[in-house]
Amino acid sequence: MDKLCFGIDIGGTTVKLGLFTSEGELLDKWEIQTRKENSGEYILKDVAESIKNKITEKSIDNSQIVGLGLGVPGPVTEDGTIIEGVNLGWGIFNVAKTMKNLTGFDTKVGNDANVAALGEMWQGGGKGYKNLVMVTLGTGVGGGVILNSEILTGSNGAAGELGHIRVNYEEKETCGCGKTGCLEQYASASGIVKEAKRLLENSKEPSVLRSEKEIKSLLWQS
Ligand SMILES: [Zn+2]
Known part of the structure; x- marks a missing residue:
């Protein structure tokens, strides 16, 4: 029987999950919503639940699962402790241990962009x-x-x-990290929406972007 593993990317809006062979071949992928209420306490529980459902759906034997790999948005130490998860409402805790307790599978955790690299x-x-x-x-x-x-x-x-990285020394608004003028304040999805709103406020030109609903629908189309 093939050895399998799950790859999980926890984002601020959705959690993306993938089922892989241990050789790195993608067998299935799906998404769930990131529930950020109550300081993000449901996020890992939802992920564990989703993995268990997939194991049942695909009739996978638990002994086939080598482990889980998780990417989280924030700096992570070697043992899987997240230092700052501002986008999720998380404090400091050991994500690897928590996932292992929830699922029973060995878990490796890293910063999302690092593991993506x-x-x-x-x-x-x-x-x-x-x-x-x-x-x-x-x-x-x-x-x-x-x-x-x-x-x-x-x-x-x-x-x-x-x-x-600070790209604008004039910025007055604070970034999620506590500093001002970070690249993320302009080049992320939320940053682009904020920038568009700023421009619209300072202009009388007609635009479909004047309703938030339309901005969102345009963003999801792209
Ligand atoms: Zn920042």
């Missing part, structure tokens, strides 16, 4: 390369830097956080 090096656009930079655009802007086949973590695990 590893994935690209293994099976994607970075195949065959040992040095690469990966940029992720979503609710936030993430980055992963791979140097000599290894994730560049830096002294506090935030070396690849390209979204929080």
